Amino acid sequence: MRWLIWPALLLFALFFVLPFAVLGVMSLLSGNPVNAPAVNLTLRHFQRFFSDDLYLEALWATLRIGLLTTLSALLLGYPLAHLLARARSRVGHALLLMAVIAPMLTGIVVRTFAWMTLLQDRGVINTTLIALGVTREPLKLMYNEFGTIVALTHIYVPFMVLTLAGVIGRVDERLEEAARSLGATRWQAFREVTLPLSLPGILAGSLLVFALSISAYVTPFLMGGTDVLTLPMLIYQQVSSSFNPNFAGALGVILLAVSLVLVIAYNKVLAGLSGGEGLS
Amino acid sequence: MRRKVGFGAVAYWGLNAAILFFLLSPIAIVSVFAVNPTPYIAFPPVGFTFAWFAKFFANPDFVHALWLSLKVAVAVLVLSMLIGATAAMALARGELPGRRALTAFFMSPLMLPAILTGLALFQIYLLAGIGRPVWGLVMGHTVIAVPYVIRTTLAVLANFDRRLEEAAALLGAGPVRVFFEVTLPLIRPGVIAGGIFAFIVSFDQFPVSLFLVVPKGETLPVVLFNYMKFDLDGAIAAASMVSIALALGVVILLEWIIGLRAYLKF
Numbered sequence: 272m273r274w275l276i277w278p279a280l281l282l283f284a285l286f287f288v289l290p291f292a293v294l295g296v297m298s299l300l301s302g303n304p305v306n307a308p309a310v311n312l313t314l315r316h317f318q319r320f321f322s323d324d325l326y327l328e329a330l331w332a333t334l335r336i337g338l339l340t341t342l343s344a345l346l347l348g349y350p351l352a353h354l355l356a357r358a359r360s361r362v363g364h365a366l367l368l369m370a371v372i373a374p375m376l377t378g379i380v381v382r383t384f385a386w387m388t389l390l391q392d393r394g395v396i397n398t399t400l401i402a403l404g405v406t407r408e409p410l411k412l413m414y415n416e417f418g419t420i421v422a423l424t425h426i427y428v429p430f431m432v433l434t435l436a437g438v439i440g441r442v443d444e445r446l447e448e449a450a451r452s453l454g455a456t457r458w459q460a461f462r463e464v465t466l467p468l469s470l471p472g473i474l475a476g477s478l479l480v481f482a483l484s485i486s487a488y489v490t491p492f493l494m495g496g497t498d499v500l501t502l503p504m505l506i507y508q509q510v511s512s513s514f515n516p517n518f519a520g521a522l523g524v525i526l527l528a529v530s531l532v533l534v535i536a537y538n539k540v541l542a543g544l545s546g547g548e549g550l551s
Numbered sequence: 552m553r554r555k556v557g558f559g560a561v562a563y564w565g566l567n568a569a570i571l572f573f574l575l576s577p578i579a580i581v582s583v584f585a586v587n588p589t590p591y592i593a594f595p596p597v598g599f600t601f602a603w604f605a606k607f608f609a610n611p612d613f614v615h616a617l618w619l620s621l622k623v624a625v626a627v628l629v630l631s632m633l634i635g636a637t638a639a640m641a642l643a644r645g646e647l648p649g650r651r652a653l654t655a656f657f658m659s660p661l662m663l664p665a666i667l668t669g670l671a672l673f674q675i676y677l678l679a680g681i682g683r684p685v686w687g688l689v690m691g692h693t694v695i696a697v698p699y700v701i702r703t704t705l706a707v708l709a710n711f712d713r714r715l716e717e718a719a720a721l722l723g724a725g726p727v728r729v730f731f732e733v734t735l736p737l738i739r740p741g742v743i744a745g746g747i748f749a750f751i752v753s754f755d756q757f758p759v760s761l762f763l764v765v766p767k768g769e770t771l772p773v774v775l776f777n778y779m780k781f782d783l784d785g786a787i788a789a790a791s792m793v794s795i796a797l798a799l800g801v802v803i804l805l806e807w808i809i810g811l812r813a814y815l816k817f
Contacts, residue, residue, distance in 0.1 A: 282634055282690070370575060371574070378754075378757070393591070428574060488757070537662065
């Protein structure tokens with residue numbers, strides 16, 4: 272049985288580990304070794320990043336958008352995850368699960384397109400608001416961080432719901448009933464019992480959504496317009512228009528470092544939760 | 552004691568209804584624009600037309616991209632089922648040292664930014680002078696898709712009754728026969744479920760493709776993205792409906808195959 276691991280190991284060695292190692296090496300080289308014969312090791316790409324306000328602002332914008340997306344995904348995801356975990360009928364549970372998964376089956380590009388039709392100046396929301404006389408001028412709902420965060424939240428809520436539902440489902444309902452029989456209201460029982468017990472799920476879901484949203488490219492690009500510049504957008508810019516694979520590598524290493532911290536934290540939380548199973 | 556419907560229950564159900572609306576209405580709205588005849592995105596809809604679908608299928612860029620996406624996704628489906636299922640078998644049965652760490656390692660493409668996987672592959676192809684061939688794109692997608700197959704297959708293997716295999720062996724079946732007649736049919740639902748994920752992950756894949764496609768050889772999501780930078784009309788909505796329909800078609804097809812088998816078994 273043991274040898275069956277080899278195809279996967281080979282695939283990952285050649286198309287995952289090696290490329291990431293190359294990415295790291297490229298970030299430390301002064302030029303592209305293919306067409307520049309005299310390349311040497313340098314830290315200047317990292318120095319360039321940390322000494323330019325444009326890049327630091329992009330890093331901060333990436334983290335800020337990630338944080339706000341995570342927060343709103345948590346606020347929208349928790350009630351739905353609770354409903355999913357506590358659904359009594361099998362049909363209701365299956366339908367809810369389908370409603371949560373259906374958006375995941377729709378590509379990121381398509382979902383971003385949907386939000387553009389909703390939030391643009393002539394979009395569904397502005398047309399409706401103007402028709403109702405709520406506003407005369409269209410509200411600026413996209414081509415800014417607000418639109419980016421709304422669309423990202425929509426894209427990543429399902430991940431939050433699925434992570435949370437698993438944890439909430441494991442909280443014994445009898446604990447809540449016990450609290451209620453001791454005189455607590457439904458809300459008190461939830462706040463004092465279920466909510467604290469689902470804290471690891473909140474943490475795991477938040478780390479997951481944060482890690483996903485800081486690496487988003489399509490949505491910040493299309494929803495953010497010229498107002499939003501994030502790390503992934505900078506990375507692609509460096510490759511496609513500045514032709515600087517070394518600086519792109521450095522940007523990649525910085526994004527990777529942030530993600531790794533999140534992944535390790537996520538694994539720690541999940542391992543604590545299930546007694547050491549981690550990502551599996 | 553009479554149960555009264557309090558403010559709390561109303562708030563709970565109302566809130567959840569609103570969240571579900573937030574989750575599902577954007578997707579529903581796309582279907583409206585796919586059949587609305589105005590030349591740009593306009594609300595409310597004023598009529599019904601199939602012109603956008605006609606425009607989509609008449610545009611060679613779109614059709615080429617759709618074909619390429621489908622071909623890549625099928626290749627990724629096959630490759631990741633083979634590689635993922637074998638790896639899951641080895642992880643569950645092989646008594647490998649560091650099994651837990653190895654499993655986490657194979658799951659890591661799901662957590663690390665896919666855009667970095669794309670960038671890293673772009674750089675290594677650049678250094679190796681490979682260029683950007685279609686097989687390079689397929690391998691990139693496969694790395695992202697294999698974790699899904701490993702995960703679903705491991706889940707099935709965890710509930711696997713090994714005595715069935717032992718019984719077959721006791722009755723004289725060789726290891727190859729045991730594998731094909733006992734093990735494989737039992738893990739099949741897990742492998743196929745993983746394959747469904749693999750297909751959809753590849754078909755909708757954007758960040759890895761962005762770095763690995765060549766002009767005129769782009770996958771559908773990349774073509775749609777480039778189109779959307781300049782134009783926002785019903786053709787995108789029609790393309791969205793086509794890609795949703797295809798993804799759904801594959802899910803239903805594979806689900807139907809497994810579903811039917813499950814039905815025959817009981």
